[in-house]
Amino acid sequence: MNRTLEHFEVLQLVKNEKFFVSFIDVPFKVTPHGLEHYKNQITKKVLEPLHERYGTDISDASIRKAVAEHNEVCRIITEIGDMRKLANPPITGYEFHVLCLVSYCCPKALIIDKLRETLEEVKTRVPDAKPAHRARVVVVGSEIDDLDFTRTVEQSGALIVADRFCFGSFPGRQEIILSDTEDALTQVCRWYLQNTECPRQSAMHRVKYRNDHVAQLIKDFNADGAIYEQMKFCTYWSYERVIASQVMPRDYGIHMLSTDRPYISGQSGQLRTRVQAFVESLEIKKLRTAQKEEN
Secondary structure (H helix, E strand, O other): OHHHHHHHHHHOOOOOOOOOOOOOOOOOOOOHHHHHHHHHHHHHHHHHHHHHHHOOOOOHHHHHHHHHHHHHHHHHHHHHHHHHHOOOOOOOHHHHHHHHHHHHHOOHHHHHHHHHHHHHHHHOOOOOOOOOOOEEEEEEEOOOOOHHHHHHHHHOOEEEEEEEEOOOOOOOOOOOOOOOOOOHHHHHHHHHHHHOOOOOOOOHHHHHHHHHHHHHHHHHOOOOEEEEEEEOOOHHHHHHHHHHHHHHHHHHOOOEEEEEEOOOOOOOHHHHHHHHHHHHHHHHHHHHHHHHHHO
């Protein structure tokens, strides 16, 4: 990370005097000391530079207003996402992925009205009588801002009905409830430390918590299996993916595909082939289950 900062500064990659790059030292454990350290990092490396360079209001009232806008976006995205529980959803995983990325990249105040319009439009959709997909899957893993990954999975016969990857819908879509007894920044920092599902928190109870969450998503969204993906060189997810490939089928009975990928996968022929084979295996599993139930 230090080398990355050096590259931005020495090479002058961005021709903007106000532009800055910083990285945060996030604690591995949730402790009072860790929370204070995390809050100081956010203050000194994010909030204060924003205020000094751009005049951004970083007062407690401003943070509370930002949290309120965040919560409104969460409510809208969650309501749209819940429609994916339907047997024949009115929205694809690709479309939902676009909405998630937009909600993370754009200022909340500028997109809330557009998201409300999208919600009402999706409610009026009438899906085709015959679903185009052959299997329902949950995608789990490291951050995905490559829409081609989602497109390739769905073009291969699998409908993504839920996700648990960074920058997706879970986690991060829960509302942050603030009290008046403590400053907003401390509460926001505590919330993110306590609710993160990043594998960098590798204590066994956190690993089990993440596995339980995936299993619950599969149940809630009536998925047939899970695709665990890991961006190359993401060390934490490489451990998580390898462990999950053994634990999830054995302890949870979940059929899964495990794959790593470059940052930008594009229309990967290898990914397409693997997903198609995975979809076929899910279809065979469903047929065998149906035969057992008949007998």
